[in-house]
Amino acid sequence: MPPLLDVRELSVVFQRKGTRPVTAVDGVSFTVEPGQTVGLVGESGCGKSVTSLAIMGLLPRRGNKVTGEVRFEDTDLLQLRPRDLRDWRGRDIGMIFQDPLSSLNPVIPLGVQVAEVLERHQGRTRQAALKQARELLDAVGIPDPARRLKEFPHQLSGGMRQRALIAIALACKPRLLIADEPTTALDVTIQAQILTLLKELVDDSGTALVMITHDLGVVAGLCDTVNVLYAGKVVERAYRHDLFAEPRHPYTHGLLQSVPRLDVDRGERLHQIRGSVSDNIPWPEGCAFAPRCDRVVDDCIGETVPLEPTFRAGALRCANPVPKEVAV
Amino acid sequence: MTRPGGLATLADHKRKRIDELIARTTEPGGVSLIRDAGRRLLRNPTAIVGAVLILLFLIIAIFAPLVAPHDPVQRFPELTKDLTVDSIPGATAGHPLGSDPLGRDFASRMIYGARQTLFVGVLATLIGLLLGVLLGALAGAIGGWVDAVVMRLTDVMLALPSLLLAITLVALARQSTQWTVIVAVAVVNVPIFARLLRGSMLAQRESDHVLAARALGVKRRDIVLRHMLPNSLTAVIVQATLTFAVAILDAAALSFLGLGDPDINRAEWGLMLGVDGVRYFEVRPELAYFPALAIIFVALGFTLLGESIREALDPKNRR
Numbered sequence: 001m002p003p004l005l006d007v008r009e010l011s012v013v014f015q016r017k018g019t020r021p022v023t024a025v026d027g028v029s030f031t032v033e034p035g036q037t038v039g040l041v042g043e044s045g046c047g048k049s050v051t052s053l054a055i056m057g058l059l060p061r062r063g064n065k066v067t068g069e070v071r072f073e074d075t076d077l078l079q080l081r082p083r084d085l086r087d088w089r090g091r092d093i094g095m096i097f098q099d100p101l102s103s104l105n106p107v108i109p110l111g112v113q114v115a116e117v118l119e120r121h122q123g124r125t126r127q128a129a130l131k132q133a134r135e136l137l138d139a140v141g142i143p144d145p146a147r148r149l150k151e152f153p154h155q156l157s158g159g160m161r162q163r164a165l166i167a168i169a170l171a172c173k174p175r176l177l178i179a180d181e182p183t184t185a186l187d188v189t190i191q192a193q194i195l196t197l198l199k200e201l202v203d204d205s206g207t208a209l210v211m212i213t214h215d216l217g218v219v220a221g222l223c224d225t226v227n228v229l230y231a232g233k234v235v236e237r238a239y240r241h242d243l244f245a246e247p248r249h250p251y252t253h254g255l256l257q258s259v260p261r262l263d264v265d266r267g268e269r270l271h272q273i274r275g276s277v278s279d280n281i282p283w284p285e286g287c288a289f290a291p292r293c294d295r296v297v298d299d300c301i302g303e304t305v306p307l308e309p310t311f312r313a314g315a316l317r318c319a320n321p322v323p324k325e326v327a328v
Numbered sequence: 329m330t331r332p333g334g335l336a337t338l339a340d341h342k343r344k345r346i347d348e349l350i351a352r353t354t355e356p357g358g359v360s361l362i363r364d365a366g367r368r369l370l371r372n373p374t375a376i377v378g379a380v381l382i383l384l385f386l387i388i389a390i391f392a393p394l395v396a397p398h399d400p401v402q403r404f405p406e407l408t409k410d411l412t413v414d415s416i417p418g419a420t421a422g423h424p425l426g427s428d429p430l431g432r433d434f435a436s437r438m439i440y441g442a443r444q445t446l447f448v449g450v451l452a453t454l455i456g457l458l459l460g461v462l463l464g465a466l467a468g469a470i471g472g473w474v475d476a477v478v479m480r481l482t483d484v485m486l487a488l489p490s491l492l493l494a495i496t497l498v499a500l501a502r503q504s505t506q507w508t509v510i511v512a513v514a515v516v517n518v519p520i521f522a523r524l525l526r527g528s529m530l531a532q533r534e535s536d537h538v539l540a541a542r543a544l545g546v547k548r549r550d551i552v553l554r555h556m557l558p559n560s561l562t563a564v565i566v567q568a569t570l571t572f573a574v575a576i577l578d579a580a581a582l583s584f585l586g587l588g589d590p591d592i593n594r595a596e597w598g599l600m601l602g603v604d605g606v607r608y609f610e611v612r613p614e615l616a617y618f619p620a621l622a623i624i625f626v627a628l629g630f631t632l633l634g635e636s637i638r639e640a641l642d643p644k645n646r647r
Binding site for chain 2: 058086087088090094095097099102104105106107108116117119121165170
C-alpha cells in the first residue's frame with residue numbers, strides 16, 4: 001500500500017527580482033502512512049512552516065519556486081491547477097495554524113466559520129451545516145456549543161479558539177491534518193489539553209497527522225516518527241523512541257541536551273548550541289550545521305553530506321555522528 | 329460594628345449584584361455585530377449628540393415645506409423697497425431672520441437649504457464611496473497589473489488639489505447642473521476611498537485568517553467577499569462620514585465660483601455663504617453666519633456619529 005502522503009525532493013526557493021535567491025526548503029523527502037503521526041522538528045527558520053505551506057499550495061505564486069513532488073495517494077498536489085487544489089484543501093487535508101485568534105475571522109460568528117467549510121465541501125445548507133457545527137464543537141470539548149456558535153472569536157478563550165479551529169480543520173474528516181505549531185500560542189496547561197484532544201481525534205478518525213513543532217515535548221508525547229530539519233534539509237529521521245534514546249546527529253543531540261531536566265543538578269549550566277540558524281554554510285559546500293557543530297571534522301566541509309539510511313527506516317545526514325554510547 | 333439593618337441592605341445589594349452577574353453570563357452570548365454595535369452606540373454620549381444633530385437636520389430637510397414660514401423663492405417687494413448696498417432688511421414681523429438681498433425670506437431659504445445640502449452631500453458621498461470601494465476592492469483583491477493601473481490612476485487624481493480637479497470636471501460638462509456638481513465632488517473622493525480600501529484589503533490578504541480560509545479550500549470569491557471585504561470596511565465607513573462634510577464644502581465652493589447650478593432660486597447653504605454672505609458681510613453678517621454655522625453643525629454631527637460608529641463596529645471593543 002502506498003503511503004498517504006509522499007513528499008519527494010521538495011524544494012522552495014524564494015526568488016525576487018534583483019535579490020539573491022534563498023533556498024528555504026532544500027530537497028525534503030518524507031512519507032506519512034495513513035493514521036500515522038509524523039513530526040517535523042527544527043528551530044525557527046529551518047523551513048518547517050514553508051514545507052507545510054508548500055504541501056498545501058499556499059505559498060504566494062510570485063517570488064517562489066516550488067519543485068519536487070507532493071504525492072497525496074496517487075495525485076501530485078503540485079501539479080494540480082489552483083482551482084482543483086482548492087477542492088482538496090479542507091476536504092482531504094486540513095490545517096491548523098499557530099495563532100488561534102488571528103486565524104479566525106473577527107467579524108463572523110464562530111458557527112458560520114465552522115459551517116462555511118461544510119457548505120463548501122459537502123454542499124450542506126447553512127442550517128444543516130450549523131447543526132453539524134454544533135456537534136463538531138461539542139466533539140472538541142467546547143462547553144455550551146449552541147451558545148458559542150453565535151459568539152465571535154474575541155469572546156472565546158485561547159484554548160477554546162484552538163479547539164474551534166481543530167473542529168473546523170476536522171469538519172470534513174480529512175485523511176491528513178497538518179498542524180503548524182498548534183500549541184505555541186497557548187498556556188502550558190491548555191497545551192496539554194489541546195495535544196490530548198488532537199491525539200484522541202486523529203486516533204479515533206484514523207486521520208494522519210503532520211505535527212510541525214520546535215517543542216520536543218510535543219514530539220515525545222505525540223509523534224510516531226520524527227524528521228529533524230536544519231537549514232531546509234532533513235538531517236535525521238527516526239522513530240520517536242530511537243530518536244530520544246539515541247540521537248545520532250549532533251544537532252538533534254544538542255537540541256535534546258538543551259531541554260531543562262529535573263534529574264540534573266540545578267547549578268549545572270544548560271547546554272546550548274552555539275550561534276544561530278543564520279550561521280550556516282550552503283549545503284553544496286558541506287554540512288550547513290558545521291559552523292555550529294562540536295563534532296566537526298574534515299569530511300563535513302567540501303560537498304553535501306548525503307542522507308544515509310540507518311536502521312528501522314531511519315536516516316542520518318552526518319559525517320561524524322554522535323556515537324551510540326554517548327547518547328543521552 | 330454593623331447595625332442589623334445595614335447588614336441586611338448590604339446583603340441585598342450583594343444579592344442583586346450576583347443576580348445581575350448571573351443574568352449577564354446566562355444571556356445568550358451571541359449577539360449580532362450590528363445589534364451589539366447599536367446597543368453600544370446608544371450608550372455613547374458622543375454618538376447621541378451626533379445623532380441628534382443629524383436627526384434635527386434630517387427632520388428640517390424632510391419637512392421643510394411644513395417648517396418654513398414662506399416659499400423660499402417668493403420675493404417680498406415691500407422688504408426690498410428701500411434696499412441699498414448698505415442696508416439689507418433685518419428681522420421683521422413674519423420674517424424672523426429678515427430677507428436676503430433679493431427680498432426672499434432668509435429663514436425659509438435656510439430651511440430649504442438643508443434639503444439641498446443633504447441631497448448633494450449624501451449623493452456625492454455615496455457615489456464616491458461606491459466607485460471607490462469597487463476600484464479599491466478590485467485592486468486589493470486581484471493585485472498585479474489591475475492594482476498597478478488603479479493605483480497610478482488614483483495617484484494622478486490625488487496629485488491635483490481636489491477643488492481644482494472638481495473644477496476641471498465641472499468644466500468638462502457643457503452645461504452645469506446640480507448633477508455635474510454631485511458627480512464632480514463624488515469623483516474627487518473616489519481615489520481616497522479606493523486607496524483606503526486597497527490598503528486594508530492588502531493587509532487582510534496577508535492575514536492569518538485569510539490564510540486559514542485558503543487552507544480550507546474556500547473559493548476566492550468568498551474569501552474576498554466574506555473574509556477580506558467586511559474586515560476592511562471600517563476605515564471606509566469612517567472616511568465616508570468625514571467625506572460628507574468635505575462634500576458639502578466642495579459643493580459650496582463650486583457654487584461660489586459660479587460653477588454650480590445656475591438656477592438662482594435654488595437655496596443652498598454654500599451658495600448663500602459664498603455669494604450673499606461674503607458680499608454683504610459688513611452690513612448683515614448673519615447672511616454669512618447662519619449658513620456657515622449650519623454647515624459646521626451638520627459636519628460636526630456626521631463626524632461625531634461616524635467616529636462613534638467606528639468605535640462601536642470595532643470587534644475589539646466588543647464585550
